[in-house]
Amino acid sequence: xxxxxxxxxxxPSMFGLRVRIALAEKGVKYExxxxxxxxxxxxxxxxxxIYKKIPVLIHNGKPVCxxxxxxxxxxxxxxxxxxxxxxxxxxxxQARFWVDFIDKKIYEASRKVWTTKxxxxxxxxxxxxxxxxxxxxxxxxxxxxxxxxxxxxxxxFIPFYCWFxxxxxxxKFSIEAECPKLIAWAKRCVQxxxxxxxxxxxxxxxxxxxxxxxxxxxx
Amino acid sequence: xxxxxxxxxxxPSMFGLRVRIALAEKGVKYExxxxxxxxxxxxxxxxxxIYKKIPVLIHNGKPVCxxxxxxxxxxxxxxxxxxxxxxxxxxxxQARFWVDFIDKKIYEASRKVWTTKxxxxxxxxxxxxxxxxxxxxxxxxxxxxxxxxxxxxxxxFIPFYCWFxxxxxxxKFSIEAECPKLIAWAKRCVQxxxxxxxxxxxxxxxxxxxxxxxxxxxx
Numbered sequence: 001x002x003x004x005x006x007x008x009x010x011x012p013s014m015f016g017l018r019v020r021i022a023l024a025e026k027g028v029k030y031e032x033x034x035x036x037x038x039x040x041x042x043x044x045x046x047x048x049x050i051y052k053k054i055p056v057l058i059h060n061g062k063p064v065c066x067x068x069x070x071x072x073x074x075x076x077x078x079x080x081x082x083x084x085x086x087x088x089x090x091x092x093x094q095a096r097f098w099v100d101f102i103d104k105k106i107y108e109a110s111r112k113v114w115t116t117k118x119x120x121x122x123x124x125x126x127x128x129x130x131x132x133x134x135x136x137x138x139x140x141x142x143x144x145x146x147x148x149x150x151x152x153x154x155x156x157f158i159p160f161y162c163w164f165x166x167x168x169x170x171x172k173f174s175i176e177a178e179c180p181k182l183i184a185w186a187k188r189c190v191q192x193x194x195x196x197x198x199x200x201x202x203x204x205x206x207x208x209x210x211x212x213x214x215x216x217x218x219x
Numbered sequence: 220x221x222x223x224x225x226x227x228x229x230x231p232s233m234f235g236l237r238v239r240i241a242l243a244e245k246g247v248k249y250e251x252x253x254x255x256x257x258x259x260x261x262x263x264x265x266x267x268x269i270y271k272k273i274p275v276l277i278h279n280g281k282p283v284c285x286x287x288x289x290x291x292x293x294x295x296x297x298x299x300x301x302x303x304x305x306x307x308x309x310x311x312x313q314a315r316f317w318v319d320f321i322d323k324k325i326y327e328a329s330r331k332v333w334t335t336k337x338x339x340x341x342x343x344x345x346x347x348x349x350x351x352x353x354x355x356x357x358x359x360x361x362x363x364x365x366x367x368x369x370x371x372x373x374x375x376f377i378p379f380y381c382w383f384x385x386x387x388x389x390x391k392f393s394i395e396a397e398c399p400k401l402i403a404w405a406k407r408c409v410q411x412x413x414x415x416x417x418x419x420x421x422x423x424x425x426x427x428x429x430x431x432x433x434x435x436x437x438x
Contacts, residue, residue, distance in 0.1 A: 050320065050353065062309055069315045076308035089295035090281055096288045101269065134269065 005030035006058040008044050010037055012208050014107075015067035016055040017159035017198055022071045024194035025155070026078040068099050068156060075152075084155060086147045095152040098138060098145060102157050106131045110160065113171040114209055115216055125171045129178050136182045143188060150192060154185075158195055161186045165202035166209040224249035225277040227263050229256055231427050233326075234286035235274040236378035236417055241290045243413035244374070245297040287318050287375060294371075303374060305366045314371040317357055317364060321376050325350045329379065332390040333428055334435055344390045348397050355401045362407060369411060373404075377414055380405045384421035385428040 007023070007030050009016035023030055035044055035054050047056045047063035057064045057073070064073045075084040085092050109131050112124025135157070139145055145153035164175050164186075176183040190196045213219045224242070226249050228235035242249055254263055254273050266275045266282035276283045276292070283292045294303040304311050328350050331343025354376070358364055364372035383394050383405075395402040409415045432438045 059309075064309070064312045064316075066316055066319060069312050069319065072315065073308055073312040076311065089292055090278075090283070092295065093283045093288050093292040096291065097283075097285055100285060100288065 003028070004058075004060050006033060007031070008033050008035055008041070008047065008056040008058070009054050010035050011200060012162075012205050013054060014159035014163065017162075018067045018156050019055045019057060019070050019074070020198045021155050021158070021194055022074045022084060024198060025082040025084065026074060027081060028074070028078055068096075068103065071152065071155065083151075085152045091146050095146045098135070098153045099156045101131075101135070102153075102160075106135065106157075106160070110163070110167060113167045114213060115218060117218055121171070125173060128167070128171070129173070129175075132175065132179050132182060136179045139181055139185055141181070144185070150189060154189055158186060158189045159199065161190070162199040162202050162205050163209070166206045169206060170209070170213070222247070223277075223279050225252060226250070227252050227254055227260070227266065227273050227275040227277070229254050229273050230419055231381075231424050232273060233378035233382065236381075237286045237375050238274045238276060238289050238293070239417045240374050240377070240413055241293045241303060243417060244301040244303065245293060246300060247293070247297055287315075287322065290371065290374065302370075304371045310365050314365045317354070317372045318375045320350075320354070321372075321379075325354065325376075325379070329382070329386060332386045333432060334437060336437060340390070344392060347386070347390070348392070348394075351394065351398050351401060355398045358400055358404055360400070363404070369408065373408055377405060377408045378418065380409070381418040381421050381424050382428070385425045388425060389428070389432070 005023070005028055007016070007019060009019070009032060011034060020032075033041075033043070035041060037054070040052060043058075044054065044056060045052055047058060048054075048065045051065065053065075055065075055067055055070060057070045059073075059077070064070050071084060085095055106128070109124060109128035112121065113128050116124055142148075144150055145157075168175055190199065210219075224247055226235070226238060226242070228238070228251060230253065239251075252260075252262070254260060256273070259271060262277075263273065263275060264271055266277060267273075267284045270284065272284075274284075274286055274289060276289045278292075278296070283289050290303060304314055325347070328343060328347035331340065332347050335343055361367075363369055364376075387394055409418065429438075
């Protein structure tokens with residue numbers, strides 16, 4: 001039986017992008033269903049009743065939620081091609097630790113850069129740069145975060161790269177000036193077709209973020 | 220070479236307890252190092268520089284942080300005995316989803332029950348009971364959360380059981396009245412020696428929580 005794979009997603013989502021890149025790495029064909037997040041589909045509400053959030057991967061009718069969990073699921077199901085998590089247990093734990101750090105710390109700080117103003121924004125920007133520097137410290141002089149190949153941590157963080165232009169423009173700072181090694185890493189990652197084909201244009205993301213700022217009353 | 224396993228921990232921690240139960244399930248001998256959280260050891264600061272939190276598992280000199288990640292690490296390293304995560308990728312994803320739910324939702328709500336007063340506490344209590352009911356809904360009439368055996372979700376939630384008496388006393392409610400199936404599940408879990416030997420007495424936890432409430436200025 002051929003696999004039936006459906007992805008409920010929303011085009012600029014860094015979490016949805018993780019799943020799109022993972023599926024591309026594995027060469028899995030799937031149906032992409034764009035969600036209108038102001039008018040969520042019955043399918044989204046039914047497949048993710050707890051959080052009602054994208055992305056949801058529906059594999060042969062069974063839903064998997066939460067992007068980092070979906071990526072691990074994809075890696076375990078389609079295990080013969082392009083392994084994403086390292087095989088060594090210690091490296092796997094390190095990879096999970098840094099993905100968790102991205103989700104808990106970097107994502108939360110990144111939001112403050114474009115959803116707030118004044119002092120709150122300055123504090124958010126400071127926090128965001130600090131968390132990026134921490135992540136860059138883990139990268140060091142290695143080509144990728146854990147191991148020698150593009151893997152779980154790279155895949156889970158590279159989607160943020162298409163948001164960098166928005167963070168920099170609204171936050172009035174340069175990520176490259178703060179974290180040059182992180183930008184060199186990102187440029188290395190987008191040389192991969194699975195990544196460059198997935199990431200939307202940074203100006204298109206900027207247009208989306210600008211609209212959202214109006215909705216949130218930041219502008 | 221024999222494994223050298225050290226656990227930096229603090230006795231009432233539900234996160235530390237997860238690791239203690241996992242090591243007991245696997246029959247791994249280890250050195251338990253109690254941390255004074257008001258005066259953290261240089262070893263803790265050095266092995267968990269990001270969060271500076273217990274538990275930290277140090278295996279042959281290499282530290283692993285974050286309890287759910289540590290438990291997965293233990294399951295992968297000592298894989299021949301007492302598997303904790305299911306072998307099926309879909310069940311593994313489900314197990315990870317519910318552990319993440321416990322960490323993100325239940326833990327946060329549980330804290331509000333004993334660290335706040337008045338309306339804030341009432342709201343926290345309502346939220347805590349709702350999240351418990353959601354978790355109980357996932358349990359349904361099964362003996363354990365995912366699969367037929369005591370596993371990852373059970374192990375990650377059962378440490379909360381020794382805090383139930385404190386939640387109930389400070390929140391003035393009965394978890395058994397709200398979630399009878401959850402209590403039946405907990406009683407099933409504590410029949411396991413690996414669990415009952417690990418969990419501290421609920422009255423001792425209550426004494427600790429009472430002291431902490433004074434420190435936090437709740438009482």
